[in-house]
Every structure is written in structure tokens, then in C-alpha cells.
Amino acid sequence: MSEPLLRVRDLKTYFVTxxxxxxxxxxxxxxxxxxxxxxxxxxxxxxxxxxxxxxxLLRLIPEPPGHIRPGSFIEFEGRNLLTLxxxxxxAIRGNxxxxxxxxxLTSLNPVLTVGDQIAEAAILHQGLTRRAARRRTIDMLRxxxxxxxxxxxxxxxxxxxxxxxxxxxxxxxxxxxxxLLIADEPTTALDVTIQAQILExxxxxxxxxxxxxxxxxxxxxxxAGAADRVVVMYAGQVAEQAPTGQLFAxxxxxxxxxxxxxxxxxxxxxARGRTRLxxxxxxxxxxxxxxxxxxxxxxxxxxxxxxxxxxxPLLDAGTGEPGAHSVRCWLLTDPRRRRLHA
Amino acid sequence: xTSAPSPSAPATVTLAAPLVEVSGxxxxxxxxxxxxxxxxxxxxxxxxxxxxxxxxxxxxxxxxxxxxxxxxxxxxxMLRLIExxxxxxxxxxxxxxxxxxxxxxxxxxxxxxxxxDPYGSLxxxxxxxxxxxxxxxxxxxxxxxxxxxxxxxxxxxVGLDPSFAKSYPHQLSGGQRQRVGIARALxxxxxxxxxxxxxxxxxxxxQAQVLNLLAELQQHRxxxxxxxxxxxxxxxxxxxxxxxxxxxxxxxxxxxxALYARPRHPYTxxxxxxxxxxxxxxxxxxxxxxxxxxxxxxxxxxxxxxxxxxxxxxxxRCRTEPPxxxxxxxxxxxxxxxxxxxx
Numbered sequence: 001m002s003e004p005l006l007r008v009r010d011l012k013t014y015f016v017t018x019x020x021x022x023x024x025x026x027x028x029x030x031x032x033x034x035x036x037x038x039x040x041x042x043x044x045x046x047x048x049x050x051x052x053x054x055x056x057l058l059r060l061i062p063e064p065p066g067h068i069r070p071g072s073f074i075e076f077e078g079r080n081l082l083t084l085x086x087x088x089x090x091a092i093r094g095n096x097x098x099x100x101x102x103x104x105l106t107s108l109n110p111v112l113t114v115g116d117q118i119a120e121a122a123i124l125h126q127g128l129t130r131r132a133a134r135r136r137t138i139d140m141l142r143x144x145x146x147x148x149x150x151x152x153x154x155x156x157x158x159x160x161x162x163x164x165x166x167x168x169x170x171x172x173x174x175x176x177x178x179x180l181l182i183a184d185e186p187t188t189a190l191d192v193t194i195q196a197q198i199l200e201x202x203x204x205x206x207x208x209x210x211x212x213x214x215x216x217x218x219x220x221x222x223x224a225g226a227a228d229r230v231v232v233m234y235a236g237q238v239a240e241q242a243p244t245g246q247l248f249a250x251x252x253x254x255x256x257x258x259x260x261x262x263x264x265x266x267x268x269x270x271a272r273g274r275t276r277l278x279x280x281x282x283x284x285x286x287x288x289x290x291x292x293x294x295x296x297x298x299x300x301x302x303x304x305x306x307x308x309x310x311x312x313p314l315l316d317a318g319t320g321e322p323g324a325h326s327v328r329c330w331l332l333t334d335p336r337r338r339r340l341h342a
Numbered sequence: 343x344t345s346a347p348s349p350s351a352p353a354t355v356t357l358a359a360p361l362v363e364v365s366g367x368x369x370x371x372x373x374x375x376x377x378x379x380x381x382x383x384x385x386x387x388x389x390x391x392x393x394x395x396x397x398x399x400x401x402x403x404x405x406x407x408x409x410x411x412x413x414x415x416x417x418x419x420m421l422r423l424i425e426x427x428x429x430x431x432x433x434x435x436x437x438x439x440x441x442x443x444x445x446x447x448x449x450x451x452x453x454x455x456x457x458x459d460p461y462g463s464l465x466x467x468x469x470x471x472x473x474x475x476x477x478x479x480x481x482x483x484x485x486x487x488x489x490x491x492x493x494x495x496x497x498x499x500v501g502l503d504p505s506f507a508k509s510y511p512h513q514l515s516g517g518q519r520q521r522v523g524i525a526r527a528l529x530x531x532x533x534x535x536x537x538x539x540x541x542x543x544x545x546x547x548x549q550a551q552v553l554n555l556l557a558e559l560q561q562h563r564x565x566x567x568x569x570x571x572x573x574x575x576x577x578x579x580x581x582x583x584x585x586x587x588x589x590x591x592x593x594x595x596x597x598x599x600a601l602y603a604r605p606r607h608p609y610t611x612x613x614x615x616x617x618x619x620x621x622x623x624x625x626x627x628x629x630x631x632x633x634x635x636x637x638x639x640x641x642x643x644x645x646x647x648x649x650x651x652x653x654x655x656x657x658x659r660c661r662t663e664p665p666x667x668x669x670x671x672x673x674x675x676x677x678x679x680x681x682x683x684x685x
Contacts, residue, residue, distance in 0.1 A: 045545035046516075161634055162409075191408035191572065193631045196616035200630050218545065221618025225625055244622045262550040264579035266602070266617050267624055276557070277579065279550035283515050 004033035005180055005212050006057070006076050012069035013049075013056045017288060024287035026052040026066075028236035031314075034180060039206065039213040041227030041244070043220060045259075047284045048233040050216050054184050057081070057214075058093050076180070095125040098173035100166075102185035107169060108157040114141075114168045115153035122175050140171040143208075145201060163194035170201065177209055184216045199226060220263055224248055232256050235285060235295035238314060242325040252317055252327040254300045255280070294330065302341050306330050360396035361566045362420075362534055367393040367429035369415050373639055385639040389415045390426070391590035397583075399533075402560065402567040404581030404598065406574055406613075408635060412590040413570045417536040420568070421455055422446065433534055451481055454527035456520075458539035463523060464511040470497070470522050471507035477529045496525040501555055517548035521555070528559070534566045541576060553580060574617050578602055586610050589646045590638055592667060596674035604684065606676035608653045611685040629685070645679070655680050 013027040027049040034040045044050045055061050056068055059081065074081045076097065081089060101107045109117055118140060119133035128136060134153070141149035144167040157165055166186065173181060183202065187195040203226065206213055215226055223230055224244065231241040232253065240253040251257045261278035282299045285291055291298050297307040307330055315332040317325035331338050369390040390412040397403045405413045419426040422438065431438040433452055441449055457463040464473055474493045478484045484492045494504040500521040511519055520540060527535055537556070541549040557580065559565060571577050577584055578598060585595040586609065594607040605611045612629040619625070631650045636642055642649050648660040659679055670681040678684075 045547060163634055191635075192574070192613060192616045193408060194634065195618075196628050196630050199618075200628065219618060220546070220620035224620045224622045225618050248620065248622050259546060260620060262546045263620050264550075264553070264573075264575040265620065266575040266578060266614065267619050267621065268578070276554050277550040279554060280547035281551075283517060283548060284545075 002035060005036045006034040006074070006214075008032050008053075008057070009073035009075070011053065011056060011072045011074065013052050013061055013066060013072075014069060015066045015287075016064060018065075022288040025236055025290065026287050027056060028290070030233070030236070030238055032231050032238065032241060034212050034214055036179070036212055037206075037210055038228045039215055039226055041223035041230040042214060042216045042233065043218065043223050043230060044233035044239075045218055045284060047287065049236040049287075050233050051184055053233070054099070054182050054214065054216050057182060058097060058099060059089060091125070094121050094178075095176045096178050097180045097182065098176065098178040099182040099184065100169045100173045100186050102188050108165060110157055113154050113156055114160070115155075118153075118168065118172045118175050121172065125176050136175060137171070140175050141168075143174075143205070144168075144171045145197070146171075163190055163197065166190060166194075166198055167201070170198075170205070174205060174209065174211075178211055180212045180214065181206075182214045182216070185218070186215075187222065188217070188219070195222075202226070220260060232259070235290050236287060237295065237328060238326075239296065239329075240325075240327045241314075242317070243320070246319065246325055252325070252332065253296075253329050254302055254331070255296050258299075258301075294328070296329075302331055302337055304330075304337065359398075361399040361434060362397045362568070363430070363432045364396070364416070364420060365394040365430045367416060367419060367426055367431065369412075369419055369424060369426045387638050388590050388641060389638055390419065391641075393429075393587070393590075393592055395585055395592065395595060397534075397566055397568060399566055400560070400564050401582045402569050402580055404577035404584040405568060405570045405587065406572065406577050406584060407587035408572060408613075410635060410638060411587040412638070413587050414538055416587075417455065417538050417568060417570050421450070421453055421536060423455070447481075451530045452532055453534040453536070454530065454532040455536040455538060456523050456527050456540050459543055464519060464526075466511055468510075469507065470509050470511075470514075473511075473522065474507070474526055474529055477526060481530050483530065492529070496529055499528070499559070500525045501551075515548075516544050517551060520544060520552055524552075524555070524559070528563070531563075532565070534568070536568045536570065538570045539572070540569075542571065542573065549576070556580065574614060586613070589635065589641050591646065591677065592675075593647065593678070594674075594676045595667070596671075596676075600671065600674050604671075606670050606674060606681040606684045607647075607678045608651050608680075608685045609647050610676075612652060645677075647678075653678075653680055653685055655683065 009031050011027055011030045015024040015026055017024050030053055042050050057074055068082060072082060115134065115137050118137040122128045122133040122136050138149045138153050141152055146152050146164060146167055187198050190198060217223055227244050229243050230247045232239045234255050240256045251260055258280040262280060264277060280299050293309050294307040294312050297303040312328050312330045314326040314328050316322055317327055319325050367390055371387040371389055373385050373387060393416055395403060405416060407413045415424060418424040420431050426439065438449060471493055474496060475489050478489050478492060493507055497504050497506055502518060502521050541552050544552060560567060569577065569581055581598050584598050584601045585592045588609050594610045605614060612631050615629040629652055633650050644661040644663055645665050648656060665677045665679050667675050667677040670676050
């Protein structure tokens with residue numbers, strides 16, 4: 001494979017909580033790479049650290065209460081973003097790395113027209129004149145499928161529907177043709193038919209603009225359809241990472257396995273007579289008190305003594321290239337236990 | 343060995359008299375005025391525009407559709423949390439919409455609602471015990487030690503340790519709060535529950551726990567459910583029958599297996615095709631509908647779905663003549679001129 005575009009090594013983002021209940025280790029030693037042109041899915045449930053990870057990449061974590069720990073390393077095209085001067089970082093943020101968020105209404109300025117908001121980045125980063133930026137903006141609105149772009153450019157966010165606003169957000173993110181787009185739950189607030197439109201749009205734009213996408217979502221269906229590789233997070237760590245096909249066909253971490261089995265599926269046979277859904281017992285622990293040993297062990301059906309005492313590292317699954325599929329689970333050292341359990 | 347008779351009831355038990363019946367339900371909201379109440383009022387919002395269905399005792403009807411289709415207004419109108427403009431709602435033959443005062447309160451013992459966001463529906467200053475004791479007191483069902491016993495039993499029934507009675511809502515996780523919301527609805531021993539997006543705010547692993555709980559409770563207590571949701575996979579899992587709404591009307595209704603196996607309305611087909619499937623090998627062709635749902639203040643003439651309809655046979659008739667909701671296959675209703683020739 002080529003050189004990664006983004007390389008994250010041992011990222012730790014902690015928060016000092018109020019009332020002295022301790023330090024929340026929201027992201028606790030996360031490593032992954034994003035290669036040029038690919039889509040990497042970052043999945044997990046609330047509180048797993050996926051959003052804090054994405055905000056850390058662009059140093060958007062409010063400090064205090066948060067801070068990125070020394071020893072963390074975020075390299076974009078060979079430069080460590082964590083040691084850049086604010087001015088250098090601003091030249092990358094919104095220009096070479098762009099971001100879209102879940103809720104477009106709160107991320108758009110209500111008193112500026114959508115055109116002014118899209119044009120801002122082009123003027124700031126690429127030195128376009130107002131007139132050239134306006135032309136680029138209208139082109140972008142057309143590209144993201146907004147009808148009557150020459151008229152819509154002067155509209156305000158409240159004059160648009162949720163789906164249209166998300167298109168505006170995408171136009172704003174892509175106006176500088178970034179190399180990496182971080183999309184944090186880009187379709188979660190949208191209805192399923194509008195979600196289909198936006199996913200289709202992102203897919204098309206990625207090919208046309210040749211950018212890499214870091215897609216952060218809780219929806220395993222969205223990931224299955226859009227990502228080349230998947231990183232599953234649990235309790236501030238990477239639990240498993242694998243090429244998408246392999247992860248869904250042969251999940252190796254008990255958490256991934258449980259998560260996939262919990263999803264009610266449209267392609268399952270119609271379930272008359274009330275089959276029970278698989279569910280993972282208990283709930284996600286608090287970031288101020290991750291369990292000892294393996295962080296998943298209190299909810300894991302396979303856990304044994306070692307899991308309670310010793311934290312597993314990311315182990316290579318031994319399929320495909322080294323590091324292609326890795327799993328943070330002691331079962332990999334003792335696969336017999338999985339069979340015994342079954 | 344000879345084959346034993348199947349213990350489960352046949353799939354079609356609609357011969358039993360329905361417990362809940364809704365017919366011709368209409369709710370129009372007045373159009374908003376401009377800033378400061380100035381200007382002319384805009385056209386009325388036809389949120390619910392003639393909705394009819396029936397649910398047999400012990401069964402679950404899934405009511406699905408996208409934001410603004412009117413599904414939540416239907417659920418709230420049935421309990422008179424919103425007063426509908428026209429139509430009839432009966433439970434066990436008793437008319438709901440004409441009752442007043444004391445009779446209405448008595449009726450509310452029979453029908454309860456569980457909301458999407460239990461954080462918004464539980465009073466943050468009340469402990470779980472107080473939240474559960476309130477309906478018991480209002481309906482004069484239990485006080486003192488008897489109430490205490492009922493509260494403990496309810497918490498255990500929804501899978502919470504009775505020690506949770508002392509907790510405040512903010513001390514609970516989303517899944518635990520939803521369990522309290524369910525316990526509160528069950529405290530008056532209703533026959534019928536409106537479940538309005540009860541699992542959409544929950545993570546998948548917790549969502550599965552709550553769906554399993556609802557299925558168990560339904561069986562043990564012989565409950566009848568109206569399950570309102572936008573997630574078609576969740577509805578497939580839990581519902582016996584499904585009704586699909588678009589712009590305030592039901593466009594298709596059928597037993598779940600038939601609806602998912604062979605949808606007759608192009609909107610249902612498109613909705614099903616748009617659901618992301620968690621299997622990279624099973625990626626199918628998505629039908630991406632053009633445009634967005636029109637405003638319920640100005641629904642299109644003819645078939646309200648025609649501006650977005652991908653059916654190749656769409657013609658002038660669709661633009662002028664609204665299709666009736668009619669039976670196109672045994673037990674399967676659809677409001678489409680081409681329902682015999684589905685997508």
C-alpha cells in the first residue's frame with residue numbers, strides 16, 4: 001500500500017471532570033491510518049470515544065477541560081499536527097482537512113447566507129476574489145445537487161430543509177477540495193430517503209475529487225455500504241480493525257460479534273413467533289472508571305481469569321497482510337475457548 | 343411419531359375483534375403567521391388526513407414513515423394528548439374522542455404512551471419512586487406500603503434492581519431511563535400502549551435489550567401495541583402488521599411478512615431499498631428518490647407521492663386522481679393506481 005495520508009499513533013485525549021470524580025480517559029491510546037482516496041469507517045456506540053478522536057485530529061478539543069496527552073502523535077502528510085503553530089494548523093484545517101458534523105443547523109451561522117459561508121473558506125485559504133469565490137460557490141452548490149444554485153446561494157440556512165442544509169455543509173467542506181474529509185455522523189439526523197441521497201452524493205464526490213474520507217458513525221449498515229476498512233472502538237480504544245468484508249464476514253472481537261448480532265436486520269427472514277434479538281448485557285462503562293484488564297470483560301460471554309487481570313494488546317489476526325486485521329482480545333491466543341463456548 | 347398440532351396461533355388472527363379501532367382520523371394544524379403574529383396565516387398543515395386502522399388484541403401494529411408524515415400525531419390523537427378534528431377512536435368498543443372529565447381519566451388507565459426521549463418525559467426533580475408513585479396515586483391504585491411493593495415489582499419486571507427507586511433521571515443511562523418510562527406506563531395496568539419511537543435514542547446493544555423487554559412484556563401481560571418508528575428493520579422485528587404513512591395518509595398496510603416480501607406501493611419499495619444493510623456482500627441497488635417530502639400545507643394534487651414516484655408507468659392519472667387505499671392482495675392494502683404491478 002502507499003504511504004498513509006493520516007497516521008494516528010497512541011492518541012490519548014483526557015478530560016478533567018467537575019466534582020473531582022477523576023479524569024475521563026475518553027480516548028486512550030488510539031492508533032490507525034487513513035490512506036489516500038479510501039474510506040475508513042470509525043464505528044462504536046455513545047461514549048466509545050469516536051467523536052473525541054475526530055475532534056482531536058483537528059485540535060478542536062476545548063482546553064481545559066480536555067487535553068491531548070504528550071506522546072500522542074497525529075501525522076498528516078508527514079507533519080505532526082499536534083506540534084504545529086496555530087497559524088500553520090489553520091492553513092490545513094478547512095483547506096486540506098475538512099469536517100462535516102451531524103447537525104447542520106447548529107453548524108451553520110443563521111445570520112449569514114449559505115453562499116457567504118461557503119465562499120469564506122475559498123477566500124481565506126485559496127485567496128480567491130469575492131467574485132471568483134461566488135462563482136466557485138455556485139459550482140459547489142450545483143455539484144452537491146442543490147436545485148437553482150444561482151438563486152439558493154443568497155438564501156439563509158433557515159430557508160432550507162435538513163437535507164439541503166447537509167448538502168450546504170458538504171459544499172462548504174469541499175469548496176477547497178480537501179484531501180481528507182472527516183464526516184462525523186453525516187446522515188444520522190436525516191430521514192432514510194434523504195440519507196440515501198447524501199450517501200450517494202458523498203460516494204460520487206469522493207470519486208470525482210479523489211479525497212479520503214474518515215466516516216464516523218454508529219450505524220453498521222452505513223459502514224457496510226460505504227467503508228473500505230473499519231475501525232471498531234470500545235471504551236476509548238480500538239477493539240478491532242479490518243477490511244470491511246472481513247470484519248462483517250468474520251468478526252473476531254466479542255464486542256464486534258455482539259454488536260453485529262444486536263442489529264435488527266431487514267434482510268432477515270420475517271420473524272413471526274417473536275425471536276429474541278441478541279443483546280450485549282450491561283452497558284458501556286464510564287470513562288472515569290474503565291474496567292481493569294480487558295475493558296470489555298464485564299460484558300463478554302467468553303471472559304476468563306486472564307481477561308480480568310491483564311489488558312490485551314492489539315493482536316494480529318494472521319489473515320491477509322500483517323496488521324490488516326487486528327483484534328484486542330485474548331481469544332486470539334486461545335481460539336479453542338471460542339469453540340468450547342459455542 | 344405423528345405430527346403434533348402447532349402450539350402457536352396461525353398467522354392471521356384478525357378474525358378476533360380488534361381491541362383498538364381508528365377510523366377517518368383527521369388533524370389539521372393552523373398555519374403559522376409571520377413574525378410577531380403579523381401577516382396572513384399560511385395554509386393549514388394537514389398533519390393527519392383520514393387515517394383508519396384496527397389492531398387485534400395482543401398484536402403489534404408498526405406505524406412507519408419519515409419525519410412529518412403524521413405518525414406521531416396519530417399516536418397522540420388516539421390518547422387525546424392532541425385533540426383530533428374528526429374521526430373515531432375506540433378501545434374495546436368504547437369511544438375515546440367523545441369522553442370528558444372523569445370518564446376520560448378512567449379510559450387513560452387502559453391506554454398509555456411511552457415516548458422516544460425518556461429524559462424529556464421524566465421530571466428531573468422526581469426520583470424514580472416518585473415518578474412511578476404518581477400514576478398509582480392519581481388513579482387511586484395503591485398508597486403507602488402497597489405502592490412501595492408495586493414499585494419494586496414494576497422495576498423488577500422491566501429489568502431494574504428495586505434500588506433504582508432512589509435514583510434521579512440524570513443518574514440513569516438512556517436504556518435505564520427508557521425502562522423507567524415503560525414501568526411508568528405499565529403502572530396503571532393498561533391494555534394498550536402507544537410506543538412512540540421507543541428505541542430510536544438508544545445504542546444498538548441497548549436497543550436490542552429494550553426490544554426484547556417489550557416483546558416479553560407483551561406476551562406476559564397480553565398487551566396490544568402501536569409501535570411508531572422510522573426504522574423499518576426494527577419494525578420488521580417487532581410488528582405483526584405494518585402501516586406506512588406519507589403526507590398524513592396511510593399509503594400501504596399489510597401483515598409484516600407480506601409487506602417486506604412484496605411491497606405494493608412504490609414509496610414502501612423505495613423506503614425499504616434505502617435502509618442500509620449491515621452486510622457488505624448484500625449491497626443492493628438503492629432507489630434514490632428525487633427531491634424531498636412536500637409540505638403538508640400544500641400536498642400535491644392527485645397522488646401525493648407522484649412528484650417523487652419512480653414507477654415507470656406513472657402517468658396523467660397519477661397527477662390528477664388520488665388513488666384509494668384498496669385491497670390489492672389478501673390482507674394487503676395499497677394506495678397506488680399500479681399496485682398490481684409493483685416496482
